Amino acid sequence: MYNVDFKIISNRKIAKNTFEMTLSGDTRGIAPGQFVNLKLDGFYLRRPISVCDYTPDTLTLIYKVVGHGTEAMSKMAPGETLDALTGLGNGYDTSRSGDRPLLIGGGAGVPPMYVLAKKLLAEGKKSTAILGFNSADEAFYEAEFKALGCETYVTTADGSYGIRGFVTDAMDLDYTYFYTCGPEPMLRAVYNKSVTSGQFSFEERMGCGFGACMGCTCKTKYGHKRICKDGPVLTREEIVW
Amino acid sequence: MTNTQVTLSGLTLSNPVIPASGTFGYGYEFAEIYDINCLGSFSFKGTTREPRFGNEPPRIAETASGMLNAVGLQNPGIDKVISEELPKLRKVFRKPVVANISGFSIDEYAECCERIDKEEGVGLIEVNISCPNVHCGGMSFGTSPESAAEVTRAVKAVTSKPVYMKLSPNVTDIAAIAKACEDAGADGVSLINTLMGMRIDLRHRAPVLRNVTGGLSGPAVFPVALRMVWQVYEAVRIPIIGMGGVACAEDVIEMMLAGATAVEVGAANLVDPFASKKIVEELPRVMERLHIENLTDIIGGAHHG
Numbered sequence: 001m002y003n004v005d006f007k008i009i010s011n012r013k014i015a016k017n018t019f020e021m022t023l024s025g026d027t028r029g030i031a032p033g034q035f036v037n038l039k040l041d042g043f044y045l046r047r048p049i050s051v052c053d054y055t056p057d058t059l060t061l062i063y064k065v066v067g068h069g070t071e072a073m074s075k076m077a078p079g080e081t082l083d084a085l086t087g088l089g090n091g092y093d094t095s096r097s098g099d100r101p102l103l104i105g106g107g108a109g110v111p112p113m114y115v116l117a118k119k120l121l122a123e124g125k126k127s128t129a130i131l132g133f134n135s136a137d138e139a140f141y142e143a144e145f146k147a148l149g150c151e152t153y154v155t156t157a158d159g160s161y162g163i164r165g166f167v168t169d170a171m172d173l174d175y176t177y178f179y180t181c182g183p184e185p186m187l188r189a190v191y192n193k194s195v196t197s198g199q200f201s202f203e204e205r206m207g208c209g210f211g212a213c214m215g216c217t218c219k220t221k222y223g224h225k226r227i228c229k230d231g232p233v234l235t236r237e238e239i240v241w
Numbered sequence: 242m243t244n245t246q247v248t249l250s251g252l253t254l255s256n257p258v259i260p261a262s263g264t265f266g267y268g269y270e271f272a273e274i275y276d277i278n279c280l281g282s283f284s285f286k287g288t289t290r291e292p293r294f295g296n297e298p299p300r301i302a303e304t305a306s307g308m309l310n311a312v313g314l315q316n317p318g319i320d321k322v323i324s325e326e327l328p329k330l331r332k333v334f335r336k337p338v339v340a341n342i343s344g345f346s347i348d349e350y351a352e353c354c355e356r357i358d359k360e361e362g363v364g365l366i367e368v369n370i371s372c373p374n375v376h377c378g379g380m381s382f383g384t385s386p387e388s389a390a391e392v393t394r395a396v397k398a399v400t401s402k403p404v405y406m407k408l409s410p411n412v413t414d415i416a417a418i419a420k421a422c423e424d425a426g427a428d429g430v431s432l433i434n435t436l437m438g439m440r441i442d443l444r445h446r447a448p449v450l451r452n453v454t455g456g457l458s459g460p461a462v463f464p465v466a467l468r469m470v471w472q473v474y475e476a477v478r479i480p481i482i483g484m485g486g487v488a489c490a491e492d493v494i495e496m497m498l499a500g501a502t503a504v505e506v507g508a509a510n511l512v513d514p515f516a517s518k519k520i521v522e523e524l525p526r527v528m529e530r531l532h533i534e535n536l537t538d539i540i541g542g543a544h545h546g
């Protein structure tokens with residue numbers, strides 16, 4: 001864990017209620033599947049946001065405005081600083097992916113799939129991506145995934161873009177392993193539909209985000225795990241719904 | 242030169258700053274980012290006889306200037322704490338630690354305290370009779386002077402280390418309970434634990450916390466905690482460990498002026514993992530500015546007559 005003062009480079013709307021924020025600062029220790037915990041002026045607890053992309057000195061986050069904290073974030077301007085705890089969580093294990101991993105992201109669960117796709121690519125594995133949204137106006141990053149060379153499917157619940165339905169309606173594919181992040185009902189549906197092992201990224205309300213308060217613990221087949229420290233990524237075999 | 246030393250029932254601390262139980266785990270997460278030996282001591286996560294998962298999530302909610310928690314005493318149980326956590330903790334923390342113990346019966350309190358009392362690294366036992374997040378135990382022992390005294394007597398009978406009873410603010414007269422603990426032989430009191438509260442999710446029209454209620458802590462509770470430390474100081478002669486919303490060195494001084502001998506820092510560690518270290522480092526500067534040479538001189542210093 002590091003405590004880094006990032007400087008906002010850009011903060012732009014990329015879809016309905018959805019913003020992409022690029023920050024400059026030290027990203028040492030950050031890995032795909034991890035998250036950062038952001039201190040926002042006027043809010044007591046930090047806000048956990050997944051790592052969407054990073055270079056040695058830039059960090060990209062994508063967040064959906066759902067409450068006062070994320071709304072305040074959406075109003076922040078380039079040049080402003082943001083206090084973050086970085087390097088939080090276990091991250092994805094790419095050693096188990098096989099050569100044809102499937103990435104399944106839903107809404108605000110899409111961002112961590114992007115940096116994961118890049119890491120897999122660097123390891124010589126080309127992944128297929130399924131990106132699920134409610135409607136066309138909420139969709140984002142299809143072009144970015146395609147630019148990485150990923151075979152990319154977009155689903156919308158209302159059918160206004162891509163495949164009508166949920167991510168599971170696009171899952172009849174040939175894959176060696178999968179990674180998924182999104183709302184819990186989606187994770188459950190993916191769990192039931194999937195035919196291989198895989199890794200799931202979970203969310204929980206957090207007090208600290210670095211393992212100290214036991215605020216975020218869940219039960220797994222291998223004992224109690226803190227989503228912030230022993231997660232947020234859990235493997236299919238250990239999940240207890 | 243400023244002197245930050247304080248003494249709790251014969252246990253001398255290099256400074257009065259003690260991370261509070263439940264907000265510092267067993268120290269490891271913090272030891273990764275700074276040398277925690279700069280702290281006066283720290284109070285480890287509340288320990289019970291059996292291992293506990295605690296309450297179902299969500300267990301955390303945000304509030305104005307604070308937070309609610311309904312963790313419900315998640316811990317690996319006394320056996321594992323003694324066999325695994327304490328040896329591991331000794332590697333990162335060389336000073337005597339505060340052992341925070343909880344229970345669901347008088348017997349359980351006595352058994353856990355008796356066992357932890359024998360552990361070399363333990364400097365002081367903090368008996369939590371004030372957890373608002375468990376049912377049939379915890380706080381129910383801390384809400385009447387009689388049961389608080391009963392736990393105190395049971396624990397004192399089987400221990401040799403200083404015993405500090407951790408008191409609940411969810412009572413009509415905290416001073417009466419502190420007095421009952423003192424009369425029953427407590428070496429000191431620790432206060433306050435969290436204040437019961439709740440939040441409702443507007444979209445789901447349901448409580449945010451699965452446990453419905455949780456314990457409020459953070460700067461929001463500081464004035465309440467300070468007032469209670471003040472009242473207890475007027476009622477007892479044993480030392481007080483003050484806590485509730487402490488976030489900076491000035492808050493430490495304020496707590497001590499109200500009557501605390503040492504101060505615990507809780508929620509602040511969660512939002513800023515360096516908070517306790519920063520307070521330790523700030524303290525001498527703030528003392529100098531306020532012309533305080535010996536920190537012990539100011540304990541209860543705001544009480545006149």
Ligand SMILES: Cc1cc2nc3c(=O)[nH]c(=O)nc-3n(C[C@H](O)[C@H](O)[C@H](O)COP(=O)(O)OP(=O)(O)OC[C@H]3O[C@@H](n4cnc5c(N)ncnc54)[C@H](O)[C@@H]3O)c2cc1C
Pocket residue numbers: 035045046047048049050051062063064065066067068069070071108109111112202203204205206232302303
């Ligand atoms: C590991 C992790 C990674 C995440 N990654 C992303 C991401 O990449 N993009 C994104 O848009 N969102 C992400 N989220 C969800 C994001 O943290 C919440 O949407 C955000 O905290 C809401 O804050 P708010 O003040 O706008 O909402 P409010 O509802 O006002 O927040 C009140 C409190 O509840 C907490 N809270 C609310 N919703 C959630 C939630 N879903 N999960 C955890 N805590 C919550 C807040 O942190 C705050 O403490 C992630 C959550 C976790 C746990």
Ligand SMILES: Cc1cc2nc3c(=O)[nH]c(=O)nc-3n(C[C@H](O)[C@H](O)[C@H](O)COP(=O)(O)O)c2cc1C
Pocket residue numbers: 207213215261262263264286287288310312314341369372407433434435457458459460462484485486487505506507508509
């Ligand atoms: C997440 C969390 C867990 C806690 N767990 C315990 C516990 O196990 N035992 C205990 O005596 N107090 C526990 N407390 C209470 C704190 O030790 C402290 O009394 C209280 O939070 C007030 O201090 P603060 O406002 O600085 O947080 C907990 C508090 C928090 C926030």
Ligand code: FES
Pocket residue numbers: 205206207208209210211212213214215216217226227228229
């Ligand atoms: S949020 Fe504190 S332990 Fe996970």
